[in-house]
Amino acid sequence: MLKYFTCIMCPRGCEITAEVEDGKMLSAQGNFCPKGQEYVFQELTSPMRNIASSVLVEGGELPLASVRLNGLIPKNRIFDVMEEIRRVKIKAPVTMGQKVICDVLGLGCDVIATKNVKAAE
Amino acid sequence: MRQVDTVIIGGGPAGLSAAVRLWEKGIRDILILEREHQLGGILRQCIHDGFGLTRFGETLSGPEYAQRFISQVEALGIPYVTDTTVIDITEDKKVTAASRDGMLEIQAKTVILTMGCRERTRGAISIPGERPAGVYTAGVAQSYINLQNKMVGREVVILGSGDIGMIMARRLTLEGAHVQAVFEVQPYASGLPRNILQCLDDYGIPLYLSHTVTEIRGKDRLESVVVSQVDDRLQPIKGTEKEYFCDTLILSVGLIPENELSLAAGVVLDERTKGAAVDEHHQTSVPGIFAAGNVLQVHDLVDFVSMEAEELADSVAAFLKEGQLNGCGLEVKTDGNVTHTIPQRISGTKDFKLSMRVKRPVKDCRIQLIQGGRVVGEKKMKRAIPAEMIQIPVKAAKLNEKDDLEVKVIC
Numbered sequence: 001m002l003k004y005f006t007c008i009m010c011p012r013g014c015e016i017t018a019e020v021e022d023g024k025m026l027s028a029q030g031n032f033c034p035k036g037q038e039y040v041f042q043e044l045t046s047p048m049r050n051i052a053s054s055v056l057v058e059g060g061e062l063p064l065a066s067v068r069l070n071g072l073i074p075k076n077r078i079f080d081v082m083e084e085i086r087r088v089k090i091k092a093p094v095t096m097g098q099k100v101i102c103d104v105l106g107l108g109c110d111v112i113a114t115k116n117v118k119a120a121e
Numbered sequence: 122m123r124q125v126d127t128v129i130i131g132g133g134p135a136g137l138s139a140a141v142r143l144w145e146k147g148i149r150d151i152l153i154l155e156r157e158h159q160l161g162g163i164l165r166q167c168i169h170d171g172f173g174l175t176r177f178g179e180t181l182s183g184p185e186y187a188q189r190f191i192s193q194v195e196a197l198g199i200p201y202v203t204d205t206t207v208i209d210i211t212e213d214k215k216v217t218a219a220s221r222d223g224m225l226e227i228q229a230k231t232v233i234l235t236m237g238c239r240e241r242t243r244g245a246i247s248i249p250g251e252r253p254a255g256v257y258t259a260g261v262a263q264s265y266i267n268l269q270n271k272m273v274g275r276e277v278v279i280l281g282s283g284d285i286g287m288i289m290a291r292r293l294t295l296e297g298a299h300v301q302a303v304f305e306v307q308p309y310a311s312g313l314p315r316n317i318l319q320c321l322d323d324y325g326i327p328l329y330l331s332h333t334v335t336e337i338r339g340k341d342r343l344e345s346v347v348v349s350q351v352d353d354r355l356q357p358i359k360g361t362e363k364e365y366f367c368d369t370l371i372l373s374v375g376l377i378p379e380n381e382l383s384l385a386a387g388v389v390l391d392e393r394t395k396g397a398a399v400d401e402h403h404q405t406s407v408p409g410i411f412a413a414g415n416v417l418q419v420h421d422l423v424d425f426v427s428m429e430a431e432e433l434a435d436s437v438a439a440f441l442k443e444g445q446l447n448g449c450g451l452e453v454k455t456d457g458n459v460t461h462t463i464p465q466r467i468s469g470t471k472d473f474k475l476s477m478r479v480k481r482p483v484k485d486c487r488i489q490l491i492q493g494g495r496v497v498g499e500k501k502m503k504r505a506i507p508a509e510m511i512q513i514p515v516k517a518a519k520l521n522e523k524d525d526l527e528v529k530v531i532c
Contacts (some may be wrong), residue, residue, distance in 0.1 A: 006318040010174050011422050013314035015504065030503075049319065052169045052182055053295060054267060063270040066168035068182050075323065082295050096188055114168065115184040 005043060009035040016040055048072035052114070053085045055100055060092030060117040067100050071109030080105055092119040126150035126441055128216050128229040130207050130382065133162020135235035135414025137190035138427040140199050142434035148441055152227065153194070153201035154218055160194065160201065161187035162237055163260070164423065166267045169288050175424035186423060210386040212407055231437050234383055234397065234405070234412040235430065238419055240285075241375040243337075248280075250336040255343030259285040259373040263292070272296060274369025278346050279303040280334045284312040284421065284508075286373020291320040293371075300326050301365055304348055306333040306355055309482050311375075313421060313508050334370065335362065343368050376419045386410055393461035394418045400449035400466040401473040402436035403429070408445065411437055418463050418476060421510055425476075432474070447471065451525050458483065458530035460507065469522040475513045479505045479530060486532045490515060493524035505530070 005016040018028040018040045028040050042048055050072055054064040073081055084104055094117040101111040126148055129136045132155030140153055159165065164172070167183030174180050177189070194201065205220035214232050218225040240258040257265075257273055263285065265271040277298050279286050282305040290300045303321060308331050310317055321328050329348075335357050336347035345366045349357035378396035380388070389406040391398040396417040397405040403413050413433040414426045440446050449466040453475070460478040467473060475490065475498070483505050490498035490513060497519040505511060520526075 006314045008315040008319045011171065011313055011315065013318075015314070049323065050170050050180075051295065054168060054270075056270070062268065064268065066182060066184050066267065068168070068170050078295070096185060114182040115165075116188065 005040050007031060007036045007039045009033075009039050018044075020044060047075040049075050049078060051078055051081060053082060055085060055111075055113075056089040057094055057117050058089055058091050059119055060094065061120045062115075062117050065090065065094040065100075065117045066114045067111050068114050069104070069109045070112050071107075073104075073107045073109065077105065077107060081107070081111075085111055092117050122215075123225070123227045125152050125227055125229050127152070127231045127233060127437060128214075128227055129153045129233040129235060130210070130216070131155065131162065131235040131237055131414075131416070132157075132160040132201055132203070133235060133237050133414065134164055134187060134190065134423050134426045135237070135416070135430040136162070136233065137187070137194055138430035139233050139235060139413065139434045139437070140201075141190060141193045141197065142431040143438060144197050144199055146434065146438040148434075148438050151199055153199065154205045154207055154216070154225075155201060155203045156206040158203055160191045160203065166260070166263050167288075168267050169292070172423050175422065176427055183423075190427075207382055210382050210410075212387040214386075214409055230409065231440055232386070232410045233433065233437060234380075234388075234410065234416050235414045236379045236382065236416045238376040238378045238415040240372070241377060243372060245377075246372075246374050248334050248337055250347075251339055253337070253339035253341055253343045255339065255368050256337065256370045256372070259283065259289045259371050262289055262369075262371050266292060266296065272298070273371075274298060274343075274367075276367040277301065277369040277371060278334070278348075278365050278367045279371045279373060280346075281305060281373035281375070282307075282310040282312050282317070282328060282330075283373035283375065284316050286371060287312050287316040287320040289371055289373070290326050291324060294324045294326070298369070300324070301367060302326065303328045304332040304334065305330050306351055307331070308353075309506065311508055312373075314506075333357065337370065338364075343370055346370055376415065378416045378419065380416060383410075383412065383416070388412075391461065391465055394463065396463075398465040399463060400446075401464045401468060401471055402440070402446045402449070403433035403464070404436060404440070404446060404449075409440065418461065418510075421508060425510065425512070429476075451522070453526045453528060456527070456529045459528050462528055467520070467526060469520040469524075470517055472517050473515055475515060475528070477511050477513070477528060478507055478509070479511070480507065482506045483530060483532055486530050488513065489529045489531055491527045491529060492519075493521055495519075497526070 164183035164187035172186040350361035
């Protein structure tokens with residue numbers, strides 16, 4: 001069976017046509033680089049995503065610090081991780097790269113701050 | 122009056138990239154003017170990831186991408202002032218700005234325009250109906266949610282399939298809102314394919330092409346929108362109206378380069394890009410005034426904004442050292458399949474990179490650059506879409522100095 005994918009590994013967004021049988025990729029074409037094949041393989045076995053959000057900051061010059069994951073999580077756990085992120089409140093100052101949640105829900109990656117937030121004057 | 126070699130108007134990705142490159146080229150008498158309280162421009166609110174893959178080989182969020190350049194500016198000690206709004210530029214490069222310390226007047230040898238772009242609004246597309254609260258442009262909603270911690274609504278409809286609109290569809294969903302659908306008046310999406318997948322498909326948000334909002338209803342707060350199908354001339358088809366009950370309408374209907382200051386300086390704009398017409402040096406019609414980034418042409422990737430601004434910085438450095446740049450008398454002409462090109466003028470003596478977009482999606486095509494009947498540049502494409510900027514490098518060795526350059530899409 002032919003299945004169609006839009007690769008999200010880079011902005012090029014290759015349209016990949018893959019021959020799939022019993023959930024296994026037999027061949028793929030349309031991808032510009034090898035990452036496309038990896039992507040199709042992952043989409044067929046366990047789709048993974050990164051997410052970005054923000055957390056509340058206490059005593060900062062901004063009310064929020066933006067955050068993202070430093071790795072990928074299963075697509076079906078996105079809303080569970082969002083729930084964890086929503087619970088967090090951190091104190092200013094915030095440094096970019098700072099871990100906000102370590103090993104979130106045991107999924108093997110951390111929630112990290114993506115912005116510096118200075119303490120309010 | 123304060124004298125400087127270069128004033129950079131706007132401390133977003135284009136301005137910061139230009140500043141760092143100028144410094145590296147030995148141009149040290151620089152001043153960046155930024156109207157916001159912090160450097161970084163629009164990237165500060167673009168907290169999603171996907172930036173920097175071309176530039177840094179890893180995928181970053183907007184604030185992280187910006188911070189890499191801000192850190193460099195800080196480390197090098199490049200002068201900048203924030204909370205400072207430029208209110209006038211003259212043709213002889215006198216810059217007037219309103220700052221916390223009062224009015225600044227600066228005489229510059231060169232001016233770099235990096236003011237970015239702004240969003241088209243409801244007014245720009247003339248949606249009929251009432252004028253309730255709850256109608257936002259995507260960037261304004263993004264600023265409320267990502268910078269100010271204010272949720273804009275719960276039941277959402279999005280008009281326009283621009284990248285920011287799709288990214289906000291996902292953002293709103295993650296924050297607990299229900300996004301009913303994205304409607305696009307064109308028969309194709311205006312944002313990147315990967316955003317259709319990871320922002321809409323992943324969350325079960327439908328995208329309806331050839332549809333638009335034809336009425337806005339609601340007394341104080343938005344209550345519903347009426348959506349109609351459109352025909353191939355983009356006119357609403359009677360009898361296809363459908364009402365969607367919602368409290369929020371997000372508009373992602375295009376970006377326009379912000380060029381009021383450029384006009385004040387006498388810079389000639391290109392009707393097609395709404396940005397300055399420039400030559401291969403990124404120099405505008407006013408010698409010594411240069412433009413790059415979204416103020417010149419709306420980009421889809423910030424990586425290319427940085428690259429464009431760095432090319433500009435090389436030209437500015439050459440201008441400052443030599444007092445002038447090669448004249449560019451040859452025009453870049455386009456056929457009916459091309460929306461626009463940057464640059465619009467070339468000399469035929471210098472390598473340059475042509476940026477362009479196609480007017481409508483085309484498959485299996487060749488984009489040819491022709492000068493004096495000879496092909497001087499070509500790119501084969503399996504798929505070319507308006508959402509993607511296409512760049513084609515051209516070598517000076519292939520060019521002559523007398524014929525205009527034609528850009529054609531051959532299917």
